[in-house]
Amino acid sequence: MDLGIKGKRGLVCAASKGLGRGCAEALAEAGVDLVINSRTDADITRTAEEIAAKYGANVTPVAADITTEEGRAKVLAELGEADILVTNAGGPPPGMWTDWSRDDFIKAIDANMLTAVALMQALVPGMMDRGWGRVVNITSQSVRSPVSVLGLSNTARTGLTGFVAGMSRQVAGKGVCVNNILPGIHATDRAVSLDGNVSKNEGITPEEARKRREATIPTGTYGQADDFGAACAFLCSQQARFIVGQNLLLDGGALNATL
């Protein structure tokens, strides 16, 4: 399917690997000129080179911590304006609800809520002026169904979801569609790290931890970053113009709910 976005300009945050990279690859394949970001210079540079070579795309890497004001300023200076924004950042650490301090909450809210808000505030006005834009925020299944050990994530991402619910309706009339994608468990480094956490807490091997987590998913497998990216690219397409303020859960059916 031609997504109709060839030649658009896009930013994908936290994209040297995992879900962000999956999104960057799918957008590059659709012909979008990209700025991609993550903190480690060598990794983001290599990823940009690989994606550019694979799809013949223009891909500019920017090494920066997207959760800081300085990091965002560096990325935005390289980017200029954008038609497409995919927000993403590393997830907060797991833990016990009794242990988190105010600072822990502020850090999580900064990274997984206010960073996305700041990027939308920086880029969506230009999209509205030009009459076209797409934003996809990578959030988490924890917005629909809390993951108890990820209370910091549950909290911050639910805040972002509430913000998007209202804001997306305020900008849709100018041709800008803002939506969220909620990943369930995907086979990325983040999943490996959470498997490690389960393995440590339950005294089982990481392989057993993965098997147990896979058994909670009706598909019986973890999701793949390239499938995730394809869904993201569709939400950034011309054809997605009537999809506004939605939360697309990609979890292999793990959430047992009718709606």
Ligand code: NAP
């Ligand atoms: P991942 O495989 O660990 O990749 C994370 C990417 O983000 C890397 O490119 C990393 O590169 C970059 N990054 C991390 N912190 C950053 C920062 N502050 N500034 C810029 N780049 C940063 O993670 P993932 O699985 O793709 O997860 C992406 C997001 O989805 C996370 O928020 C995660 O919590 C959420 N999520 C994932 C799953 C899952 O099963 N995979 C499920 C639900 C939610 P550097 O380290 O070099 O910066």
